[in-house]
Amino acid sequence: MLEPLPHVREIPPYVPGKPPPARPGLTAYKLSSNENPYPPLPGVLGAAEQAASAMNRYPDMGCVALYDALATRLGVGTDQLAAATGSVASIYHLLTAYCGPGDEVVHAWRSFEAYPIAITASGATGVKVPVTADGRHDLDAMAAAITDRTKVVLVCTPNNPTGPALTHSEVAAFVASVPDRVLVVVDEAYLEFVRMADPVDGPALLRAHPNVVLMRTFSKAYGLAGLRVGYAVAHPDVAGALRAVALPFGVSSVAQAAAVASLASEDALQARVDSLVDERARMVEGIVAAGWSVPDPQGNFVWFALGERSAAFAAAAGEAGLAVRPFAGEGVRVSVGEPEATDRLVDLLQTLEPPA
Template structure:
């Protein structure tokens, strides 16, 4: 029998958010995957449909139109960009290009579920640094965890699933103390939802530190989760390495076209993001009024630290037609969705004691 490499057996499974189970007489809501609840903008949809008419042809492997649009939008060179099937693909590309057996990758925990998977798949060892009691990265502890075996540090801001975001000053101080031969990966999948003083300016960090890599996506704010397109911004050398290890023709023609169209319709899309942020604020106000507390959310989701109550609360929400994302024995992540979903969630919390 042919066996996979030993470390492949150790790869933890990725657990996706599940759809809501139909409930008689109830409209159900999927709040388990941090998706944008709004449908595609008409202009973006029309562009994607037109691109689909040429699905008999391979996509542009060089992502020329997408890189040109992103370069214009961000003020970077096209050689500083690398695209992938969502920002999660860029994590895999990065770790496969820079890490191997015996190398270490430092990251916060609990944080993005894909980090341990991608680290293990690369043959490297993950060094998990616990988040603080309020769900924030402990940057001092993360700095102390860096050794001569460390090849990369992953910063998730806002942190998925706990919610808080890092400030620019604290990240700048952290990056300045990281050795130049260690990559600092700033995962900004929820960048557009941040509303805080001193938000991270990833491009400024990159300009000052060539070991910084930014990861961004069209899945969340731009609502293209089903098309899978994300990108990295890095030095030409790092971006080139990411493109070198990427699966050929990975980002589809439809995804590329929709992403370019989304940048052209960015003002309308960001109006939707503003509406989601307002709904997030309304949700947090309702949660607080119901007697519960959650870490400061800066993404499009909130986090309930529930420990052993997690499964029971997930079942309660599911019975009410609300699909949420449980992390067994830890807590629940609940996406910001439609106003009716917010109303139903808050009503349930009012009848459920927080402890």
């Protein structure tokens, strides 16, 4: 039988968040996938239904309406945009376009689980740089890891799954230290949830540095995880390369229509994001009151660095009707969800011994 390319066998599996376990007499909550617990924004379901009525037709491969809406929102040219089936697909497209065997991709670790998968799929080699003790990117160490073989650096802010975000000053200084020949991907999947001084201004970074690429998604704050639509913002040459390697007609008509309608519901979006940020703050207050601590969460999730206790913690959460996301031997990520889920998490923490 014909064998796949050698590196294909080295691709690590992606481990998705599990659905909530069924517990008799107990409402179960899924806190394992960083999903938005709210229904679609006003007008989105109607737009999606209208688009679905024409499902016998191919979607607009040029994503004209979506690109126009995004260009207006971000103050960029439509030639600087490249849509994909989620921001993770944009990462695959970029690595496909710019990396191959012998090339290196530098990224923090622990960070987004799909990075090693996408890097290996491209044939390149990943260079993992450990995050700091408080779950932050070690940008100095990442800069030191860049070699003549480095083609791409991946910066995830806020970092999934540990939670902390980088400041604009930190990222700007880092990008200025990176050779122009190296693409710096700023993965901003959770940017809407950031509440800190000096937040990253992605478009400003891109204006100052043509080697910057922004990755964004409609899956998290906008609540369109089930439709799979994200996008990259980049120099026109880079965006063109991403569009060139993308699967034709990849972003469905329904996804495009829902994304455009979501962009038109900015006030409602902001209210929902603010509500989730408030719930995040309440969750952290409960965690601290129970004697636990977590790194500064700037996404819609918190991180428990539990090491070998991770599996046991996830099992205990499951018994309480909470699906959480364990990372074997490292920690557990818990999404911000419904208030009752927060209460139940805090109740659980009060029964367990926090790490020393």
